[in-house]
Structures are given as C-alpha cells and as structure tokens.
Amino acid sequence: MSASNGIIVKTKNLTKHFGHIVAVDDLSIEVHKGEAFGFLGPNGSGKSTTMGMILGLIAPTSGSAEVFGLEAQHNLPSILPRVGAVMETPGLYPYLSGRDNLKVFARLSDHISDKRIDEVLDLVEMSSRAKDKFSNYSMGMKQRLAIACALLHNPELIIMDEPTNGLDPAGMKEIRELIIELSKQGKTIFLNSHLLHEVEQVCERVAIIKKGKIVVQGLVKELVKAGDVLQIKVNEPDKAMAILGGQKWISSVNKEGDYILLGVKADKAVDVSALLAKDGIFAAEIKAKENSLEKFFLEQTEEEANA
Amino acid sequence: MLNMIKVELTKLRKRKMTWILLVVLAAFFCIMVFAAYGITESPPEHMPEESVGELRSLLQFPDATGLIFSTARQIGTLLMIILVASAVGNEYGWGTIRQVLIRRGNRYKYIIAKLVAFIIAAAIGLVISLIIGFVLVSITSNLLGSINWDFITSSYVGEFFRMFGWTLFSLLPYILLAFFFAFLGRSALAGIGGGLGLYFIESIVVVILSNAGGWLAKIPHYLIGPNADVLVPSIEMQGGPFASSGDAPSTLWAAMAVLIYSVVLLGISLWMFKKRDITA
Numbered sequence: 234m235s236a237s238n239g240i241i242v243k244t245k246n247l248t249k250h251f252g253h254i255v256a257v258d259d260l261s262i263e264v265h266k267g268e269a270f271g272f273l274g275p276n277g278s279g280k281s282t283t284m285g286m287i288l289g290l291i292a293p294t295s296g297s298a299e300v301f302g303l304e305a306q307h308n309l310p311s312i313l314p315r316v317g318a319v320m321e322t323p324g325l326y327p328y329l330s331g332r333d334n335l336k337v338f339a340r341l342s343d344h345i346s347d348k349r350i351d352e353v354l355d356l357v358e359m360s361s362r363a364k365d366k367f368s369n370y371s372m373g374m375k376q377r378l379a380i381a382c383a384l385l386h387n388p389e390l391i392i393m394d395e396p397t398n399g400l401d402p403a404g405m406k407e408i409r410e411l412i413i414e415l416s417k418q419g420k421t422i423f424l425n426s427h428l429l430h431e432v433e434q435v436c437e438r439v440a441i442i443k444k445g446k447i448v449v450q451g452l453v454k455e456l457v458k459a460g461d462v463l464q465i466k467v468n469e470p471d472k473a474m475a476i477l478g479g480q481k482w483i484s485s486v487n488k489e490g491d492y493i494l495l496g497v498k499a500d501k502a503v504d505v506s507a508l509l510a511k512d513g514i515f516a517a518e519i520k521a522k523e524n525s526l527e528k529f530f531l532e533q534t535e536e537e538a539n540a
Numbered sequence: 541m542l543n544m545i546k547v548e549l550t551k552l553r554k555r556k557m558t559w560i561l562l563v564v565l566a567a568f569f570c571i572m573v574f575a576a577y578g579i580t581e582s583p584p585e586h587m588p589e590e591s592v593g594e595l596r597s598l599l600q601f602p603d604a605t606g607l608i609f610s611t612a613r614q615i616g617t618l619l620m621i622i623l624v625a626s627a628v629g630n631e632y633g634w635g636t637i638r639q640v641l642i643r644r645g646n647r648y649k650y651i652i653a654k655l656v657a658f659i660i661a662a663a664i665g666l667v668i669s670l671i672i673g674f675v676l677v678s679i680t681s682n683l684l685g686s687i688n689w690d691f692i693t694s695s696y697v698g699e700f701f702r703m704f705g706w707t708l709f710s711l712l713p714y715i716l717l718a719f720f721f722a723f724l725g726r727s728a729l730a731g732i733g734g735g736l737g738l739y740f741i742e743s744i745v746v747v748i749l750s751n752a753g754g755w756l757a758k759i760p761h762y763l764i765g766p767n768a769d770v771l772v773p774s775i776e777m778q779g780g781p782f783a784s785s786g787d788a789p790s791t792l793w794a795a796m797a798v799l800i801y802s803v804v805l806l807g808i809s810l811w812m813f814k815k816r817d818i819t820a
C-alpha cells in the first residue's frame with residue numbers, strides 16, 4: 234500500500250455540516266510525503282473537524298478524505314497503524330502514570346516493546362517523570378506525553394492539532410524543535426494551528442482556512458515572498474529620504490525604525506544605491522522587505538471578509 | 541481483540557473507583573449481615589417469633605446461600621451501573637475515546653472489548669461478594685449455634701453454580717443500560733443518572749402496577765427488574781407483589797426477557813456509537 238504520487242493526505246470537496254452549520258465547505262487539500270504542512274485558520278474555522286474526518290472520527294457530509302491513497306472512512310484499520318495524532322487537549326488517563334498510559338496505548342498497537350516506550354519518553358524528555366500520575370503533570374508535560382503516545386508506533390504521518398496550546402514560550406519552543414526534528418527524520422507532518430509564527434517556522438507549505446473554506450494554499454516562501462518594498466539602512470537617513478522623495482520612479486518613502494522603506498521593485502536596488510552614493514550616502518543594508526505569514530494571513534482573511 | 545480486553549481490564553484495575561466500589565460492597569454486606577444478626581439477638585417487640593426464626597435461618601447455612609446471592613445481585617446491580625457508566629462516560633470527558641479510536645479504528649471491537657471487560661469485572665465482583673458473604677455467614681452461624689457443612693452435596697454445588705450463572709446474567713441488562721445511557725449522553729453522569737434512575741423508577745412502577753390488578757398487573761412481566769427477580773429471587777420477594785399474587789413469570793420467560801433487553805440495548809449502543817461523530 235503506497236500513497237499515490239507521493240500524496241499522503243488528500244481531501245476532495247470535503248464538506249461537513251453540523252445541522253445547519255457548515256463546519257467544512259468543499260475543502261480540497263493535498264499533503265505530500267515528507268513535508269511539514271501547516272493548516273492555518275482562526276479558532277472555529279474547521280481545522281479540527283477536518284482533522285477528525287481524516288482520522289475517521291467524524292463522518293463527512295459529502296466529499297472524501299484519502300490517507301495513503303485509501304479512502305479514510307472505510308479503511309481505518311489499514312490507515313491508522315501508520316498515523317500518529319496529537320489532539321488539542323491531551324486525552325490520556327489521569328489516574329495512570331505517564332508510563333502506564335503509554336503501556337495501555339502500546340498494547341493497542343502491534344509489537345511495541347518496553348524499549349520503545351523508553352525511547353519515546355527520552356525523546357520528549359519525560360523519562361524522569363514517567364512514574365508520576367498524568368493528572369499531576371503540567372500542561373506542557375501532558376502535551377509532551379501525548380506526543381510520545383503518538384510516536385509510539387513510529388508512524389509515517391503525524392497529525393497535530395494545536396500542539397502548543399496552553400504552553401509557555403519555552404514549552405512552545407521545545408515542541409517546535411521536536412516537530413522540526415521529526416520532519417528532518419522524513420515524517421510527514423500535518424500541523425493544525427492558529428499560531429502563524431509557529432507554522433512559519435516549522436512548515437514548508439500551508440493552507441489557510443476560514444469559515445470552513447480554503448482561502449489560499451501554497452509554499453510559505455512563495456506566500457511571504459518579497460513585495461514591492463525595498464528596505465534600506467543608511468548613515469544619514471533624513472538626507473537620504475529627502476533625496477529619494479524627489480524621485481518619480483519611487484512611489485513612496487517612509488521611515489520604520491532604523492530603516493527607510495521605499496515603494497519600488499527589488500530590482501531597483503542598484504539604482505537606489507548609486508543615487509545615494511552620488512551625495513556621499515552609503516547603504517549599510519539594502520534588501521527587499523519580506524512579508525510575514527501573519528501579515529499575509531491577515532491580508533487574505535480580510536480580503537475574503539471584505540469580498 | 542484479546543489485547544483490547546486486557547487494556548480495558550487494566551484500566552478498570554488501576555482505577556481507584558473500582559476499589560472504592562469494592563469496599564462499598566464489602567461494607568454493605570457487613571452492615572446487612574450484622575444488622576440482621578443484631579435483630580435476631582434483640583428483636584423489636586412487635587416482631588413475630590416466626591419472623592425472627594426465619595431471619596435466624598437466613599443467617600445460617602444452607603438458607604443463607606439465597607440471601608448472599610440475592611444481596612450480591614441487588615447491590616451488585618447498583619455498583620455495576622456506577623462502574624460501567626463512569627468507565628464509559630469518562631472516556632468522553634477525558635478525551636481518551638479519540639485517542640483509542642485513532643489507534644484502533646474498529647468501533648464495534650472497542651465496544652465489545654469494553655463489554656467483555658465489564659462482564660469479567662462483574663464475575664470477579666460476584667466471586668468476591670460470595671467470599672465475603674460466606675465468611676460473614678460462617679461467623680453468624682457460629683454465633684447462632686454451630687456450622688454444619690453437611691449441606692454441601694453435589695446437588696447443592698450444582699444449584700450454587702446455577703445461581704452464580706443466573707446472578708451474572710441478571711446483571712447484564714443493567715450493565716448495558718448504563719452503557720447505553722453513558723454513550724447516549726457522552727458522560728458518566730448521564731450513564732449513572734439514566735441507569736440508576738430507571739432502576740429505581742422501575743421498582744416503584746412495578747409495585748404500583750402489581751397492586752393495580754387486571755391487565756396492568758401483567759405489565760411488570762415485560763420489565764427488567766421483575767424478570768431478574770425471577771432468576772435470582774430477592775428476599776423482599778417473599779412479601780412482594782409476585783409472591784402474594786403467585787403470578788411471577790416463568791424462568792424461561794424471565795431469561796428470554798433479560799436476554800432480549802440485553803440484545804436490544806447492545807444493538808442500539810453499537811448502532812449509535814458507530815453512527816455518531818466523535819467531536820469531543
């Protein structure tokens with residue numbers, strides 16, 4: 234059983250209605266083998282419902298979800314042993330210790346040894362607290378144990394729903410680094426999140442969803458590529474602004490911190506540099522200003538809302 | 541499947557609630573037996589001597605066997621409703637149901653594994669009840685005279701195992717009732733409330749209908765409790781509606797009624813669990 238054309242997850246016109254509420258609307262996405270895919274959207278946008286349909290927890294109203302080339306709803310026993318999932322709220326037994334929780338879930342999979350349990354506990358740095366009850370863990374520890382649980386059977390596809398929810402900045406950083414490490418190991422990651430900064434650092438490709446509909450999807454570097462703004466840092470900014478402001482081919486000149494932002498295409502950088510040099514002003518730094526994913530996300534969702 | 545059953549048993553064994561319910565079971569037996577013994581020692585003034593004699597007999601072998609089984613069924617029913625409803629309902633509350641189902645996609649297997657684990661737990665609980673009951677009655681037998689073990693014959697042993705089987709079987713519809721309500725309400729509270737509520741309401745309805753006479757008195761024949769009572773007669777039954785009217789259903793009828801209730805409740809639970817989305 235192999236994924237068709239290297240596509241691990243594929244949804245086709247996936248739709249879910251809860252009564253008269255449309256949670257997911259005609260959603261079509263593809264997640265390729267070995268990539269870290271970010272699934273972005275505000276709270277209540279349909280991310281978790283989509284994840285539920287991919288994992289067979291929620292039945293679609295129409296459309297389909299395929300995992301490893303198999304229709305998800307009817308092939309779960311073949312699909313799930315190859316999938317690990319981390320839910321938004323870590324769902325483990327509060328009265329069992331961390332290790333006992335992993336033992337319980339290990340028994341539900343085939344051929345998971347005690348050694349493997351030790352390995353995943355080490356991986357999430359929970360070995361020293363493995364004997365403590367799950368209910369006594371901090372939120373970050375619970376989340377780490379849930380990740381360990383998802384990794385027990387060494388899955389090819391890891392689906393994570395807001396894995397850094399409720400974590401402090403240090404905890405978020407740890408989880409982020411772990412996801413990057415898993416991605417480097419060749420695992421396919423499907424990351425549900427509303428934290429754009431987190432996704433930007435971890436994922437190569439993203440889809441943005443709003444009110445159940447895909448707004449845009451593509452490579453992160455394409456989505457945040459250089460716009461028509463040049464960013465320069467010079468020794469005499471006021472004088473430089475006066476010079477540049479008089480040029481018709483520069484649409485705008487603004488100051489932002491130590492930088493001057495010019496409304497001009499990036500390929501005009503040499504011309505800008507030469508112009509300033511004539512008056513003895515030298516650029517310490519000159520580069521195209523990049524968008525952040527956050528800015529892009531807000532632009533997209535606002536455009537959609539305005540439309 | 542075997543692994544899933546083992547997992548369910550492990551979860552029950554590691555829960556504090558299971559052990560608390562076991563302590564409640566033991567405490568109930570102790571209170572009941574020693575309270576009854578206390579009554580035989582200093583009976584209330586208005587209590588007829590004949591009734592005191594009956595009570596003495598119930599606290600000694602072999603008559604005590606019926607009392608032990610009937611008590612085990614009655615308290616066992618209540619405790620199993622609580623155990624089953626909390627074990628099923630808390631899976632929703634803790635979010636563990638999703639974690640289990642994304643590891644094993646087969647929902648039917650999950651339900652069957654849970655049910656088998658509950659039946660095993662009920663059987664173990666029943667064995668423990670019998671041990672506690674026999675120990676306590678051995679004490680009261682000694683206090684009231686002396687124990688004579690001559691009653692243990694091959695026919696007694698046969699009857700003992702038959703009673704064990706009927707007691708376990710009569711717990712089944714209540715296990716499934718708690719199961720059904722916990723799945724329906726996706727919570728422990730719904731399972732406990734629904735299971736215990738129906739148990740007590742049914743008891744009241746049975747008394748009212750049995751006393752109403754006519755065709756109304758036949759309705760209890762179609763309910764769970766009166767049929768379970770036929771399989772494992774409760775001590776109260778001697779003065780209860782069926783005993784007075786002599787209109788109890790046959791054992792075959794009772795067994796079929798309990799079986800039908802169990803199958804229907806299991807069928808609805810399976811269908812509902814298969815069809816519904818797991819969103820929480």
